[in-house]
């Protein structure tokens with residue numbers, strides 16, 4: 001009897017032994033290139049112990065991870081990137097996986113672990129912050145100072161990078177649709193005299209919600225449009241909807257509250273250092289005081305103007321704008337709206353959202369809405385001829 005127990009014990013020890021050697025596996029590695037940093041993300045099946053440091057001549061960023069195996073061959077990485085030349089790994093000592101990022105320049109570092117959420121596993125995020133980009137940006141900023149009487153429109157493409165946003169039945173990602181429409185809208189705006197667009201996101205990388213607000217403010221924008229696409233379980237649901245920021249204490253519509261919670265979760269999915277994340281879905285400190293009520297009213301006007309135009313290029317889900325507490329609408333000194341272009345969860349609408357022609361129509365609708373809004377506000381005195389010449 002004793003020997004049977006002994007044998008079972010030995011068998012059990014052998015079974016769990018490999019688990020002790022490797023506490024975690026790296027199942028995927030992704031790289032996202034933003035203008036001021038490069039983000040490297042490791043998908044893990046478990047919490048890890050890790051350390052990030054830099055080595056010089058040549059410049060390298062080293063990530064030592066304890067008791068972890070690299071199960072992924074990081075060959076599919078989008079390399080080279082403006083910062084990362086190559087990624088390699090090895091086992092410098094027993095129980096340590098060393099990932100080495102060969103970098104082109106000296107970089108700042110920021111790293112954090114994200115807990116599993118929204119179908120995402122444990123993730124280790126390592127951001128390589130470009131010092132040169134920072135210095136370069138200042139001169140760009142001076143060059144791009146707002147001219148007198150110039151109208152600046154901030155165009156915010158929702159989601160990006162780690163955060164795909166909603167995903168269509170056939171796999172179309174919200175982050176791609178929003179970026180395409182945003183770029184098209186920016187191109188229309190930039191073709192008009194006296195108007196300039198500022199793209200809040202320029203590529204496939206994540207921009208935290210509060211950072212978007214900061215960028216809108218920094219651009220001294222006169223108006224902000226945040227572009228999204230919605231998704232629900234029922235595949236037949238379709239139509240655009242437009243949202244503005246709700247004042248604190250105002251009972252918002254249930255649909256709008258649920259949508260705001262979904263959109264506000266972007267930070268957790270996209271990857272923001274836990275302490276910088278907006279945890280409270282009601283988002284304290286968005287609205288300073290009631291002096292900002294004017295911009296709430298003008299946001300309402302802008303939202304109505306957007307609905308009128310969206311109706312011309314497709315269906316709309318609700319006849320009036322809805323309100324909720326969206327973090328990204330926090331730049332409330334200016335009229336700001338969040339537009340859900342359509343339901344990406346509807347395969348028919350998904351196909352439309354994917355088409356460049358339809359994206360152009362949507363972008364034109366958003367442009368016309370902004371133009372009409374400024375006209376109503378008496379801020380735009382554009383020559384019709386100039387507009388027409390550019391419109392074709």
Ligand SMILES: [Zn+2]
Nearest residue numbers: 158165228229
């Ligand atoms: Zn969205």
